[in-house]
Amino acid sequence: MALSLAAMSARVPNLELVWSSTTLGTLKECPRKYQLSIIEGWASRGENIDINFGWLYHGALERFQRQLALGASRTEALIFAVQWTMVEAAPKLLANPSEAAANKSLPNLIRSIVWHCDTFEQDVLEQVILANGEPAVELSFVIEAGIRAASGEDFQFSGHLDRLVRFNGHTYWHDYKTTKTTLGDNYFEQFNPDNQASLYTLASKVAFDVPTLGGFIDAAQIAVGFTRFGRKPINRTQGQLDEWLRDTRMYLAQAEVYAVTNHWPMNDKACFRCNFRDICSKDPRVRQSFLKSNYGERNYDPLEVRK
Amino acid sequence: MWTSPMSDIETTGQLLAEPELTEIFAADPCLLDDTAFRKLVLHYRAERKNFVALESKPKTTKAKASPKEAPPPVVSLSDLGL
Numbered sequence: 001m002a003l004s005l006a007a008m009s010a011r012v013p014n015l016e017l018v019w020s021s022t023t024l025g026t027l028k029e030c031p032r033k034y035q036l037s038i039i040e041g042w043a044s045r046g047e048n049i050d051i052n053f054g055w056l057y058h059g060a061l062e063r064f065q066r067q068l069a070l071g072a073s074r075t076e077a078l079i080f081a082v083q084w085t086m087v088e089a090a091p092k093l094l095a096n097p098s099e100a101a102a103n104k105s106l107p108n109l110i111r112s113i114v115w116h117c118d119t120f121e122q123d124v125l126e127q128v129i130l131a132n133g134e135p136a137v138e139l140s141f142v143i144e145a146g147i148r149a150a151s152g153e154d155f156q157f158s159g160h161l162d163r164l165v166r167f168n169g170h171t172y173w174h175d176y177k178t179t180k181t182t183l184g185d186n187y188f189e190q191f192n193p194d195n196q197a198s199l200y201t202l203a204s205k206v207a208f209d210v211p212t213l214g215g216f217i218d219a220a221q222i223a224v225g226f227t228r229f230g231r232k233p234i235n236r237t238q239g240q241l242d243e244w245l246r247d248t249r250m251y252l253a254q255a256e257v258y259a260v261t262n263h264w265p266m267n268d269k270a271c272f273r274c275n276f277r278d279i280c281s282k283d284p285r286v287r288q289s290f291l292k293s294n295y296g297e298r299n300y301d302p303l304e305v306r307k
Numbered sequence: 308m309w310t311s312p313m314s315d316i317e318t319t320g321q322l323l324a325e326p327e328l329t330e331i332f333a334a335d336p337c338l339l340d341d342t343a344f345r346k347l348v349l350h351y352r353a354e355r356k357n358f359v360a361l362e363s364k365p366k367t368t369k370a371k372a373s374p375k376e377a378p379p380p381v382v383s384l385s386d387l388g389l
Contacts, residue, residue, distance in 0.1 A: 071309035075348065080311060083344045086336040106332055114351035226358055 002041020004301035011151040015259035018156045020302040021196035035264035042295040044275045053104040060085045060113045062138045069135035078117050103222045112227040119229050125165035136164035140305040141207035147249050158302045173200045173215035183221050183230030191234045198244040201236040
């Protein structure tokens, strides 16, 4: 079991009750992929590097913002964020990775963190400070979905907002992304419509009582010799959020059917660039042995609180 | 008054004195002190300044492409003995 037991139904094996944008998004993409990556916890090696790189990038920027709010100068805050990253990165990232993961190296990570903080030195997005004086960064949430499973248990949504910011008198969630892709309109179009952006807008309203219109995506294009940055606002109307919730109700009902029947059907129209294509293209009898020899295992806890 | 939380991260063993960039990345981070991390920050700051300066330089227009070469002569099937 790779999904934490606390997120699972006590009555229906393999029925997830606490859904994050990652788990729900994977289910929507392909139930079989959801079974392999979320329920069973298989991950390709390249995927683990991507996850670690993104996690460290988020963690460093969060620490940078936190130290700034505590009164550090930008340089002091950045030095601390870099130190934290270097300590946490070993042995998750290598100074000289293989060619395939060359852009996700430790030097590229440190460069991207420093360049991000300097690029947005005069930022129009203002950090929200919570009533307790803490900056609104890495906000973990668990909210009731208002949806009940046939088993009688209630579904919940969980996740982590990178931070809340103010712009033109409104509050927005703010999310950091890293990518190899060039940051044109094509890149940002993927967030509208988008599962995570809709969930984050809903969570901002419910968990943090913020009448938000949406959020901002800050994307970093990580190349071997440089990092470029792009930012776009992502808006959601109440009608769009209501629609997303109605759709999600149907997806969760389907998930329960898959769990009860213990069959997660393959969406064979979503195999392009899927990490499990090699597995699903093999005869079902040999898939398990290929998974064991070619994939690593990872655990996932949608209820984890980031500190 | 801000105080650095760096002291929360314990250093073990003897610290490296004035390490080079490659040594910093190769070293156990717990053997590095404030000056090594500052060096990283200053290095990448300078690198970004160079990158931004390079990006903001007006792009030189490419030299006009030379006229297309004449297309290869048409070979008829009879030339090939077919």
